[in-house]
Amino acid sequence: MILKYVKIILVLQATSTQGGKYCNIISADEKKCHLRESLVIIDHSANQIAVDKKSNTLYFSFDAGQGEFNPALIGIDSKKLKLLKGVKDAFAIATDDKTGDVYFGGSNGIYKYSHLTSKLMRLDIKQLDVWWLVIRNHIYYIQFPDLKAYVYKCKMIKLLEQLYNSVMNQFVFDAEKNIYFINGTGLYRVGRDDTKVVLLRSTPKFLGMTTNIYGTVYVCSDSGIYYIRKDQKLAKYVSIQGVLALTFDKDNHLIYSDSRELVRLLPMEKRIKKNESRKSLTGEVRNVTVCEVFTMLVSPKPKAIVEEEHQCSNSLNTL
């Protein structure tokens, strides 16, 4: 009796993977099908992930065990995974879309990494614990534990004026440089030259946010991923539970992390147009993308860069 039951389940599973179930996730508005591509299987990723759009490299971090987050990167196209040495605690991660530089923030302040030269530098700000990073001509960050937004500009640190009264977990700028932020109460907006903080939504509970390559704001919650329309209303993008962090790759494909893995959503029609066989759209992609090998990243002068960079570098000054 029991054996029979098990057999039936196995048969059902086999049909669902072989029978062309390509619509893993259907977005609520456009009814698009996506292929769920697992990029990295990792036990826990921190709250911020980012893609350098120039090299299409995804930066993320993972809990190394001592309450610190180690940064790592994966070439989205090559699927090569590397550990980045020299950064002490990369809880927050942001990329500068203009230069391709990557910034890491955490309990040891802010680091800047150039993918091109493999050079790593640390910003000389003492006693800085960074919760969240945004690079938009300047370095913006949310400081821990006060959870207020600051900007580092011309070697000066200032509270972000528009948000001086607000406590937040994350914030982003949209294409017009309006500010959106989330905290335990909800999702808020502050217009570009405004100081009025407007509550857009108090439910669901918002856990993460990002912008796509056009500057549209996306938020994730326990009930799925949403984006903010032009009329400031929220629209559901996909119903995926457990999403903790979001970003977009250079082709505007959504990448998210949950407590177990980093996943990219590929729109189905795009993949089919590329003359890819239907077979490669099923289970096989998942297998290819599971990375087991960590390679050390060789940086020209790893020690000197981290320990001796007490001055702001020229490139940091110009930010």
Ligand SMILES: *[C@@H]1O[C@H](CO)[C@@H](O)[C@H](O)[C@H]1NC(C)=O
């Ligand atoms: C979130 O920010 C709003 C606007 O500044 C504020 O009124 C509210 O108390 C904040 N909520 C939390 C939990 O900090």
